[in-house]
Amino acid sequence: MSDLLKNFTVSDSFLGRYEKLVKDIVIPYQEKVLKDEIPDTEKSHAIENFNAAAKLLETGKCDDEFYGMVFQDSDVAKWLEAAAYSLLKYPDKELEKRCDEVIALIGRAQQKDGYLNTYFTVKSPDKRWTNLEEAHELYCAGHMMEAAVAYAESTGKTKLLDIMSRMADHIYKRFIEEGAEGYPGHPEVELALMRMYRCTKNEKYKELAEHFINVRGVDSDYFIKESEKYNWTIWGNDCHNKEYTQNHVPVRKQTKAVGHAVRAVYLYTGMADVAIETNDQELKDACKTLWDNITQCRMYVTGAIGSAYEGEAFTKDYHLPNDTAYAETCASIGLIFFARKMLDLEKDSRYSDTMERALYNCVLAGMQLDGEKFFYVNPLEVIPGISGEAVTHRHALPQRPKWFACACCPPNVARLLSSVGRYVWSEERDTVYSHLFVGGTLDLTHTLHGKIDVVTEYPYGDKVTYKFKPDDTVMNMTLAIRLPQWSKETIITLNGKNCNYETKGGYAYLTGEFTDKDELTVKFDMSVRRIFASSKVSSNSCKVAFSRGPLVYCAEGIDNSDDVLSLSVKKEAEVETCTSNKLNGIVEIKMDGYRTITGDSLYSLERPKTETCKLTLIPYYAWGNRGLNQMRVWLPEEE
Amino acid sequence: MSDLLKNFTVSDSFLGRYEKLVKDIVIPYQEKVLKDEIPDTEKSHAIENFNAAAKLLETGKCDDEFYGMVFQDSDVAKWLEAAAYSLLKYPDKELEKRCDEVIALIGRAQQKDGYLNTYFTVKSPDKRWTNLEEAHELYCAGHMMEAAVAYAESTGKTKLLDIMSRMADHIYKRFIEEGAEGYPGHPEVELALMRMYRCTKNEKYKELAEHFINVRGVDSDYFIKESEKYNWTIWGNDCHNKEYTQNHVPVRKQTKAVGHAVRAVYLYTGMADVAIETNDQELKDACKTLWDNITQCRMYVTGAIGSAYEGEAFTKDYHLPNDTAYAETCASIGLIFFARKMLDLEKDSRYSDTMERALYNCVLAGMQLDGEKFFYVNPLEVIPGISGEAVTHRHALPQRPKWFACACCPPNVARLLSSVGRYVWSEERDTVYSHLFVGGTLDLTHTLHGKIDVVTEYPYGDKVTYKFKPDDTVMNMTLAIRLPQWSKETIITLNGKNCNYETKGGYAYLTGEFTDKDELTVKFDMSVRRIFASSKVSSNSCKVAFSRGPLVYCAEGIDNSDDVLSLSVKKEAEVETCTSNKLNGIVEIKMDGYRTITGDSLYSLERPKTETCKLTLIPYYAWGNRGLNQMRVWLPEEE
Structure with missing residues (x-):
């Protein structure tokens, strides 16, 4: 996977712009935040925490105190990861030097x-290792x-890898060699250990990942016993909600996505990764x-997950409220991780379709177009005066803040968008899978002896062209191209002519001996489509959402006379x-469409008048970039 | 007012049935609950608490402990109040004896x-008087x-009145004579002191009520100072939400209904009552x-109030979610109290229309038809599997429980339904106002020298007949009859002929010299009507509710093939x-109407099929009496 990131250079104007934005704005901005150099925003202190730890270890004393969330360290980690991806494409001696300094500090x-x-x-x-439930070690x-x-x-620098190998060895010693009980309250180490294993080939790391997966939920009372034994708490957690931490039953017996959504998809990603290796x-x-x-049953049309603020969690099947959605940016990122691993298990477009849905809608919406503000929560309906204000809507902010006290999302967006190449392709023997449609160059020199140039205006353009660049004369291979669910008809031509292919x-x-004369072109049907939700989703009864290509659309007040709530769309309206x-x-x-004019009464016994009107919709990912206003994804439909 | 209760004997088959149900079932049942004689339900211990207090005061020691909410005493009070009203109509020596025993115990x-x-x-x-914010004294x-x-x-027995006069005097001494600071965390004593004042004519009680109204919110930090001074808490309340307790600003500066809905309407009732007396x-x-x-801006179509579980509270204008509504039974009862006082301030049908709306819909829904189970929360949409189960819906139970740990609602329903006569009439000089349409006999012997018999099949029948029964030959008076907002045309006839009246x-x-030959008949238009919500209410976009007379209707699964969520109503459908x-x-x-058949997919790009179907709606007050099933008040409308 990481090789595919290394081997794919994004160069299109859409995700390419985001990649560049992450380099130019997001990474430097977040570095400043971590170093507490941005005024008027939530304090981070994340780098200072490492300084304090280093000083204490070196001198035995330190005047500075730890500040922030118990998982504040992970903000630095995610930023470093984002910077690492970015350096791959955009070498930057200064940034690399600063990263090295941070790594030295971590050491x-x-x-x-x-x-x-x-x-x-x-x-x-x-108190080390005495509160696995809450302490995020x-x-x-x-x-x-x-x-x-x-x-x-x-x-190519392994200093941090060495540091983390020592930490992984420390964990291995404790949980495997010494047989300590327990499993993480917040899954993440499982998928990370699998990456360590693939990178270092150290079998212990795979064994450790497998161990944490296998023991999870077997003793579902572990966290209760732990808290009785050590008797300390970070958040006053005395309820031990087992579903919240996905340890209510062993992982192989879990059938419903429950609890904290980020924990859930990080866990499932680890499970899938272990399953890949262990079969x-x-x-x-x-x-x-x-x-x-x-x-x-539990995903928003934007690829968002987590229906409730309480526990940042999944709730029940078909419970998908639009205005109070939690729909955390990190959770959709985790869903992309999970989808990526499922694709490694099984090449089926339902995984890549969802990966695309989450990336182009919820995740991109998580960041202001200028790269400087972020959503943690991504509601599908926003009403100024209620959103962010009513006690039930405090989490559903109508505008992106600069930073968060719990700052998991911004650096998560950064690391995803700077490594988007990891999600675009799979390579399996002589077959290359094109999951996402991103312009750039895929280097297959070491395997299939050539390159593929991808040219596209995606997600707005309807065409993707694959140009083969064999090192010698031909590339003998199969190109497997996703046929997106949203495209009613997808036409694939080789050098302008229809060509045969198998669909699975x-x-x-498409199998062939491709030469540098060969161009495969995929043309999607990018017609605007209406999306209908299951009637079991109470909040979307008789409503419709709109999409074009991979993008889900929404109506924002600024384009619609400042009032979206009174709008409905015409059932058979032509769309432009x-x-x-x-x-x-x-x-x-x-x-x-129509605008309903209801007057001042809360309830009326007379049917309100309606006027015809023109509706304007914009892509959901771009909402909230033009000030405070109403927004709605699901719109009522009328004849 | 209390005279009007004494003077009006309900005898119709609707509210009369409820009154009898309260006597036959609710009062004896609740007595058993308070005495812990009902198995398999929440323990009350409310009577035992009085026993424990008595024993402790008499012997200086007691093995029993206090159990229950800090306001557990109020359950006994509300039950006694309900029993008192019931005894007025249904003398019952045994019940009266048991009440006397409870009163003796209280003494x-x-x-x-x-x-x-x-x-x-x-x-x-x-700790007496050291935590007015929480302690409910x-x-x-x-x-x-x-x-x-x-x-x-x-x-006619004044033992309890004497007890409570001593308590009122004790409070007067503390807060007036000794000048203790503070005001109640939960308003109620204000309206009660006004009742004490009217009953005893003791001006001190009016003065005390006025005092609590006047000082509330003037020092809006009082509860903060109190908690700093005494440093103890019942519920770990360290946030001091001033809006929750309506002390954010002085009451005369309050413009939005905020905070805990029951506290709010009890306060406003007290305010209105003081305003009546003080002008x-x-x-x-x-x-x-x-x-x-x-x-x-903040009331459900059922007359329910309180949009959020968090704080059992009002939220923001037009935020009226149907499925997560709090809509507490007690809050609608409080709204009826408030409406009654507003009618005393100003004879305007907007108060009596709302009083009727709350009574016939939310409050009646608060009790199972058999009188043995109760709703605390009255949602306008219920989905088994989500309602009562999702973390956001824990409060919105899909079926009525037998009792509650916090049992404020059941005895509140009992005292309201056994004193419904208090809300039916007003008498002002020679004018008698008919606010609610309830069959029975109004005794005006001591004022207007006669009686009025009211005959009606309300709320289902469309006619109300007022028969005059002068003690001598005529009753020289004005009868002011509410013209309900829901009746498109209301025809009033005197002895079958149109008659003149003034509308205000x-x-x-209707002014006249009525003899025992005179019958005034009011005929309402009881056509089924569609109710439309303001487009600002996001949850009701393009939806419609149905009413007939004062009753709001709903669709329940059991009448609609177990699936209400897929139903929509036809815009111009004839109703039967x-x-x-x-x-x-x-x-x-x-x-x-229509049924949408969406199949198994969560989202579909194909328009789902619809079938025409027959919808059946029942009155909202009667929902939830036939097992677990879906319910919806607001239904989408289609052409």
């Missing part, structure tokens, strides 16, 4: 036995392992069951699309 | 200085004062502003009504 904050965590080193040295370790792997693969059919089946439950699991398999320069360039949807 | 639990509260007497004697006192007034007026225009204006905010504030004023024996006799509404 100084590591204890002699390999233990690394500034919260416990600075604040509670005697394994979670922070996991994120730093991911950063270590990314930095090693990107720069464990029961584990694969559990992953598929959980996948189906998410995507068929939502992919078109028009390219607009606004919002960095979008395709707008315009159509006829 | 024994009163401290020498007049203080009465079992929580503080048994559990925390040293004034609230419990208020409820017991209401019971005392009711029992004295009903039975305080500023206070009257504040009441009207708050009334308008509730009824024009939604009332028809048919009388049914089910649910103790109702009028059902049937009409043509």
Whole structure:
């Protein structure tokens, strides 16, 4: 996978712009935040925590205190990981030097036995490993392992990898050799250990990942016993909601996506990754069951997951409220991770369709177009005066803040958008899978002896062209191209002529001996489509959402006379699309609809008047970039 | 008012049945609950708390402990109040004897200085009056004062009134004579003191009520200072949400109904009652502003209030979610109290229309038809699997439980339904106002020298007949009859002939010298009507609710192939009504509509098929009496 990132250079104007934005704005901005150099925003102190830990370890004392969330370290990890991906494409000596300095600092904050965590080193040295439920030690370790792997693969420098190998060894010693009980309260280390394993080939890391997957929920009372034994708490957690932490039953018995959504999809990603390596059919089946439950019963049309603020969690099947959605950016990122692993298990477009849905809608909406503000929560309906204000809507902010006290999402967006190449392709023997349609160059020199140039205006353009560049004369291979579910008809031509291909699991398999004269062109039907939700989704009764290509659309007040709530769309209205320069360039949807004029009464016994009107819709990812206003994805439909 | 209760004997088959049900089932059932004689339900211990307090005061020690909510005493008070009303109509020596015994016990639990509260007497004697924010001492006192007034007026026995006079004197001494700071965390004592004042003519009680109204919110930090000074808490309340307790600003400056809905309407009732007595225009204006905010921006179509579980509270204008509504039964009862007082301030049908809306819909829904189960929360949409189960819907139970740990609602329903006569009439000089249409006999012997018999099949029948029964030959008077907002045309005839009347504030004023030959008949237009919500109410976009007369209707699964979520109603469908024996006799509404067949997919790009179907609606008050099933008040409308 990481090789595919290394081998694919994004160069298109859409995701390419985001990649560049992450380099130019997001990474430097977040570095400043982590170093507390941005005024008027939530304090981070994340780098200072490492300084404090280092100083304490080196001098035995330190005046500074730990500040922030117990998982504050992971903000640094995610930023380093994002920087590592970015350096791969955009070498930057200055940034690399600063990363090296941060890594050196991290090294100084590591204890002699390999233990690394500034919260416990600075604040509670005697409480290491005594509160796996809340304390995020394994979670922070996991994120730093991911950063270590990314930095090693990107720069060739292994200092952080060595640091994290020592930490992984420390964890191995404790949980495997010494047989300590327990499993992480927040999954993450499992998927990270699998990355460490692939990078270092150290079998212990795979064994450790498998161990945490296997023991989870077997003793479902572990966290209760732990809290009785050690008797301390971070958040006053005395309820031990087992579903929240997905340890209510062993993972292979889990059939519904429950609890904290980010924990859930990080866990499932780890499960799928272990299943890939171990070929464990029961584990694969559990992953598929959980996948189906998410995507068929618990996912928003934007690829967002987590219906409730309470526990940032999944709730019940078909409970998908639009205005109070939690729909955390990180959870959709985790869903992309999960989808990526499922694709490795099984080449089926339902995984890549969802990966695309989550990326182009919820995740992109998580960041302001200028890269400087972020949504943690991504509601599908926003009403100023209620959203962000009513007690039930405090989490559903109508505008993106600059930073968060719990800052998991912004650096998560950064690391995803700077590594988007990891999600675009799979390579399996002589078959290359094209999951996402992103312009750029795929280097297959070491395997299939050539390159593929991809040219596209995606997600707005309807064409993707694959140009083959064999090192010698031909590339003997199969290109498997996803046939997106949203495209009613997808036409594939080779050098302008129809060509034969086999279709399987939502992919078109084109086998040939491709020369540098060959151009495969895929043309999608980019007609605007109406999306209908299951009638079991109470909040979307008789409503419709709009999409064009992979993009889900929404109506924003600013384009619709400042009042979206009174709008309905005409059932059979013709839709027009028009390219607009606004919002960095979008395709707008315009159509006829109605506006209901209800007057001042709360309730009326007279049918309100309706006027015909023109509706304007914009892509959901671009909402909230033009000030405070109403927004709605699902619109009522009328005859 | 209490005279009007005494003077009006309900005898119709609708509210009369409820009154009888309260006597036969609810009062004996709740007595058993309070005495812990009902198995398999929440323990009450409310009577035992009084026993424990009495024993402790008499012997200086007691093995039993206080159990329950800090306001557990109020359950006994509300039950006594309900029993008092019931005894007025249905004398019952046995019940009266048991009430006397409970009152004697209460007397024994009163401290020498007049203080009465079992929580503080048994559990925390040293903490009296040190936590007005949470400890409900004034609230419990208020409820017991209401019971005392009711029992004295009903039975002529003043023992409880004497007890509560001593308690009121104790409170007067503390807050007026000694000048103690503070005001109640839960308003109630204000309206109760006004009842004490009217009953005893003791001006001190009016002065005390006025005092609590006047000081509220003037020092809006009082609860903060109190908690800093005494440093103890019942619920770990360290946030001091001033809006929750309506002390954010002085009451005359309050313009939005905020915070805990029951606290709010109890406060506003007290404010209105003080304004009636003091003729305080500023206070009257504040009441009207708050009334308008509730009824024009924050009230459900069922007369329910409180949009959020969090704080059992009002939220923001037009935020009226159907499935997560709090809509507490007690809050609608409080809204009825408020409406009643507003009618005393101003004879305008907007108060009586709302009083009727709340009574016939939300409040009646609060009790199972058999009188043995109760709703605390009255949602307008219920989905088994989500309602009562999703973390956001835990409060919105899909079926009525037998009792609650916090049992405020069941005895509140009992006292309201056994005193419904208080809300039916007003008498002002020679004018009698007919606010609600309830069959029975109004005794005006001592004022207008006669009686009025009211005959009606309301709320199902469309006619109300007023038969005059002068003591001598004529009753020289004005009958002012409410013209309900829901009736498109209301025809009033005197002895079958049209008659002249003046219309003002939604009332028809008929003046005459009525003899025993005179029958005034009012005929309403009881056509089924569609109700449309303001487009600002996001949850009701393009939806419609149905009503017939005062009753709001709903669709329940059991009448609609177990699936209400896929139903929509036809815009111009003819509606049929048919009388049914089910649910103790109702009028059902049937009409043509559509069922959407969406299949198994969560999202589909194909328009789902629709089938025409027949919809059946039942009155909202009767829902949830036939097992677990879906329910919806607001239904999407289609062409």
